[in-house]
Amino acid sequence: MLRYIISSLWLILSFYLTFQVNRYFAIFLGLTPVIVETFKYLENRNKENPQPFEIKNTLFTILAVVIAVIIVGIVERM
Numbered sequence: 001m002l003r004y005i006i007s008s009l010w011l012i013l014s015f016y017l018t019f020q021v022n023r024y025f026a027i028f029l030g031l032t033p034v035i036v037e038t039f040k041y042l043e044n045r046n047k048e049n050p051q052p053f054e055i056k057n058t059l060f061t062i063l064a065v066v067i068a069v070i071i072v073g074i075v076e077r078m
Contacts, residue, residue, distance in 0.1 A: 012068035027065055034062070 012027060 009064045009068050009071075012065065013071060016068075016072055027069065031065060 011032065
């Protein structure tokens with residue numbers, strides 16, 4: 001759970017602040033862990049022992065994206 005928050009925050013802030021890419025592109029890159037986990041779940045759904053999709057990880061990653069957007073907004077105003 002904390003791993004998803006930190007990785008998403010790091011991806012968004014590092015791409016946005018280091019490379020000065022578009023804010024929405026950085027947010028998309030920050031959501032990459034969620035997208036990867038979603039595809040893993042969809043591939044695993046058809047197997048014999050499907051693992052449940054952890055909605056908590058998705059929610060915490062979205063929370064990390066919201067925090068990163070707030071930080072980016074503050075940095076833009078400086």
